[in-house]
Amino acid sequence: MMTDVWMHPAFIFLIGGLLAPLMPAYAKRGMMLFLPAAALAVLFSLPNDTYWVYRVMGYELILGRIDPLSRVFAYIFVLISFIAFLFALNVEDDLQHTAAFAYAGGALGVTFAGDFFSLYIFWEIMAVASTFLILARRTERSRAAAHRYILVHLLGGLFLLAGIILYVHDTGGVAIQKLTLSGPGSWLIFIGIALNAAIPPLHPWLQDAYPEATPTGSVFLSAFTTKSAVYVMARIFPGAELLIWLGAFMTIFPGFYAEIENDIRRVLSYSLMNQVGFMMCGIGIGTQLAINGAVSHAFCHILYKALLFMAAGSVLHVTGKIKCTEIGGLYKTMPLTCLFCLVGAASISAFPLFNGFVSKSMIISAAGHEHIPIAWLMLQFASAGVIAHAGIKVPFFTFFGHDSGIRAKEPPVNMLIAMGIAAFLCVFIGVFPQPLYSILPYPVDYVPYTGAHVVGQLQLLMFGMFAFALMIRSGYYPPEVRAINLDVDWFYRIGGRIFQGAADRGLNGLNGIADQLLAKKLTGSVCRFARQAPANLVLFFVPAVRALSGMSKDESGKIRARILAAFETGSVPIGLSAAAATLFVVILFFFT
């Protein structure tokens, strides 16, 4: 344990977020580039150990567990925040900058958390901060999407919290350690993490919200939430067999949606989910090769997915459009953005010499080594599918395809440089995987570039492309249409509306009936009775008094009228009303 000389990288970002709105523009821009570098410097200077340990209410909170697994995620989170901030440098919106700082800080906090309490706190910081990156688009749709997004994530957070409470109750400690799926505590924790990892059927928040975020916000979003969930899953549930099958299914099913989706950023969201499926499958297999594969794939994926979201964000930034039906032919005036998008597409498709190849292969090889033929076939099927939706569809419909007639300029230079850096790293890691392999949690004894592997992968991809080309040319490929596709979110979007309607009619109906019967009728009659009771009581004695005094009927009638009027106007002699009230109390006393 070391003295706390350095500031925790998460707090570097969190404090940056607080300062951002107070700073002049140039200082803010400096800070956006400097803080990731500062966080990286802290990371480099700290050897693997445990830092920032606090005892709170008898529990040991560990804010800085730096080991090989957390370190590699921290590197990529810091690196991508630098690239994403560079991409967002020209944005003049403090809300977005503050949210992005807090979001990145939350992700680093989750990465270094050594106990469940601090994990939960940073987990929720991420949920809240990321919501503002969606809200900041400031459209009706983004507001609604952000609303759904935060509700879903708060629900996921509650699952996590409930699981944590059960875990603490069972074990008496808060330290994060490997768990097996047994008992409600571990299942609740699993569900909480699975929701952030977009494991089906808990996924639709991703495709709902990311395409509604700001052009630069979606770059941050693509990096942190799902990948920090991958990290936590790898930390807590490595080797959970369920993850093999959930992950394998997750690689395949979003591919179908991605093919028929019109919004390019939604296509990317589905393909993001498909890539996280590979990581989940690797975590489920759980061997050293598989975990290395999952971690390195998360690292590479963050780079190429951010690159693709930056390319799409650039198009949206300069044209205001991002639907297949509205764009096309943009390579003519945006050749650099097009080139960067092609690098991202080649990387996600795992072409040799691009980073997806050197990371995804490890996961598929692990499925082979462990002799899980069904999973292996599913992953290869999904790999061929990726070429169709992310590999070709995204660049083809954006930059080639039908000419939309839009002649947009390239985005601002900071955006181009950010994309250039990400594209360079995609190729660099693809060509020289060794630096990445050297920071993985386990020693790497894996050679991606063998003749059989390169030829096999190229065959898979190129013949997939061949099929795509044939289907496009023959008109078999589903045409671009202005439409949306129902997904599981239907259940809470329409289901929620039905529930709200039913609750509205049911509960408000009940309320109405109760109002009619209790508030209006019953209370009214009680009021009337209470108001008239003293008068009635007094009137009750009138016949007896008349009989005793021998007054005429007319006279007693006048007296009755006077008594009623006196009680109505409150002009009763105090003694009389007091006597009546006392009598009334006595009568009540007798009857109760």
Next chain:
Amino acid sequence: MKKEIKIFDNPKNVKRLLRGFYLSLAVLLAADPFVHKHAEFPWAGKHQFFAAYGFVSCVLVITIAKILRFFVKRREDYYDD
């Protein structure tokens, strides 16, 4: 505004690109027998397995997507009202 790049407006260039693409497919098929395979599964060692699997997978993905579209497609403002 900068000069536009119109390389693919010329059908000749598209044809060239496709020709290069088909040639690379042929090269990949030709290369297959020459690589040393150490397959974990019997089918993965078969000649041209990956070419066939890639092609069939892509056709399947798009066919299933077309079927899925039949069920899930809605107008753009479906959720709006």
